[in-house]
Amino acid sequence: MTVYDAVIAGAGPAGSALAIELASEGYSVLLCDAARFPRDKVCGDYVSPRGLARLAALGCGEAIGRLECTPIRKSRLYLNRDHLVSGVLPRVAGLPAHGHAIPRKELDDILFRRAIRAGAVVRESCRVTGFEVTARGVHVSATHEGKACRVEGRLVVGADGATSAVANAAGLRMNDPRYTLASIRAYAHGLTLDHTLMYFDEKYFPGYGWVFPVRPGLCNIGVGMVSEPLVRSGLKLGDFYAKLTRLVHHLAGAKGARVEIGPQRGWPIRSYGGATENHFERGLLIGEAGCFVDPINGEGIPLALSSAHVAARTVRAAFQEGRFGKGFLARYEADFRARFDPDLGISDLAVTMIRNRHLLPVWLAIFRTMSLTAQKDARYAEVTGGILGGVIPAREAITPEMFVRALVHGPGFWREALGAGAPDGVSGWLAGGAALVGFQASLARAIKDDGAWLYGWAKEVQAKQKRLGIAALRGLSFGGP
Structure with a gap:
């Protein structure tokens, strides 16, 4: 039986990207997918400029260009069917000036074919169902065209998505409804x-x-x-x-x-807030199997590609030193935390806060304030739009400059942001006061009826704030590898 250096479960963007990197460097790679290509995957399809740059680095740029997808440079935001704000994707040096929405049936096929050209061995209609660690490697169990089979490798990589069988077998599958x-x-x-x-x-x-x-x-x-x-x-x-x-x-x-x-x-969709160590004896998790999805915008394709790139570094080191234990592979977590935590940690904190629908009026007021500020302030619009568009780091939103830009406004602005068009004068103040009293009464009922959940939520927010603050104070690298 052939013993592969790496058996990769799942030939989506993460699995194929890792196969391309490893096979191009001479490693023997078996890439398995439960379907036959081309095949569809349910997804939002958006690929940010960073994702497009990574695809080009993998040798897929020309094939992507031939798809003639619409260059996406602008966005419009609606609340309750009311148009709040429009923006243009900011230019970032070294990145394309646009994103694309690329149907996964087309994108995944391009990456899959590129992996084959790089030298990866592929098995379609091959669903990985689990694995077993042995003294010399891993036995990976699967069904190939409906028949049970087993393949052997020195490493196994789970790139098999939200319902990952590899993550499940490793005891790392995430099912927390918060993430x-x-x-x-x-x-x-x-x-x-x-x-x-x-x-x-x-x-x-x-x-x-x-x-x-x-x-x-x-x-x-x-x-x-x-x-x-x-x-x-x-x-x-x-x-x-x-x-x-x-x-x-x-x-x-x-x-x-x-x-x-x-x-x-x-x-x-499994988001980054639920990401754990993502490594285990003789294996790693990448892409959505490892929860590499932006909690704010649900973007997963660029993060899938990036997680594969980070994992390749650990895989190379493992083969160079001949060490495949969980302790050695822990360097993968150190690498992806350094690269992703400073921004995705902020995104996760933001989503953690707004999960509390008892404070819905507060979140909507902040949302309107941000949207109206973006209407009037080009720099603010550039940063917030760039974060949503995947070209500016989320940490740029919490600088003193951005807080000042969001808060320094005249009375008319705040009437529009907080009062949703409330009238001027005494009647406007009365309406605002009545709304405040109603919100306070609602919050008091929530504390009485749902106090245990609110307490747990507050502790979670506090812990995540503390963790982000500690990371900043220790001066960890925010650029990542």
Whole structure:
């Protein structure tokens, strides 16, 4: 039986990217996927400029260019169908000036074929079901075209997504509803846009909807929300999706177009807040199997590619030193924490805070304040838009400069941000006072009826704030490898 240097479960962006790097350097790689290519994967499809740069580094740039996807440089943000703000993706040196929404059926096939050209051995219709560590390596169990089989390797890598069998076998699969998003996606045929659309609705906040232009006449549309507040509030994601589709039809009608929306598909997303060590005896987890998804915008493709790049460094070191134990592979966690924690930790803290729907009026006021500030302040719009677009680090949002820009405004601004258009004068103050009293009464009831959950939430927020503060004080590298 052939013994491979690395057996990689899952040929999505993370698995194929790692296969490309390792096979190009002469390692023997077996890349397995449960489907046959080309195959679809449910996803929002957005690839940021950083993701496109990584794809080019992997040798996929020309193939991506031939897809002729719409260059995405602009975005519009809606709250309750009201247009709040528009922005342009800032230019960052060394990165493309745009992002793309690339259907996973096309993107994954490009990466898969590139892995084959790099020298990886592939097995399609091969679903990895588990593994067993032996004295000399790992026995990986799978079903290949419906028949049970076993392959041997010196390392196993789980790149098999949100329901990872490798993570499950390693005891690292994450099912915490605080860090799991429920999502629905479909394709809208007949709608042409040159910008992305982000749609928020008070009832489903902190969930959001999106419309990403793929190419003329085709858009990826969908909604997502963190599972914990979705379930606790008794909300139905399908109702939110129905609201989004009505907005899509409205936008198309305004352009004189008719839209046909394809079948909807749902899937879970595991975000970075739930990431654990992601290493074990003779193995690693990358991509969504390791929770490498941005908690704020749900973006996973660029992080999948980056996590593979970080993992390749550990794999090389393991083979150079002939050490494959859990202790040695722990350097992978050190590397990915140094690279991702400073920004994704901030994103996770923000999502942790807004999961508390008892404070919904506070979060909506902050949301409106940020949106209105972006309307009036080009620098503020550049930073916040760049964070959402995946080209500016999230830590740029918590500088003193950004706080000053968000807070220094006149009375008219604050009436609009906090009072949602409340009238001037005494009547406006009375309306604002009544709203404040109502919020205080609601919060008092929440403390009485849901105090245990609120206490746990507050401790979680405090712990994450402390952890981020300690990281900053110790002067850890924020650039990463």
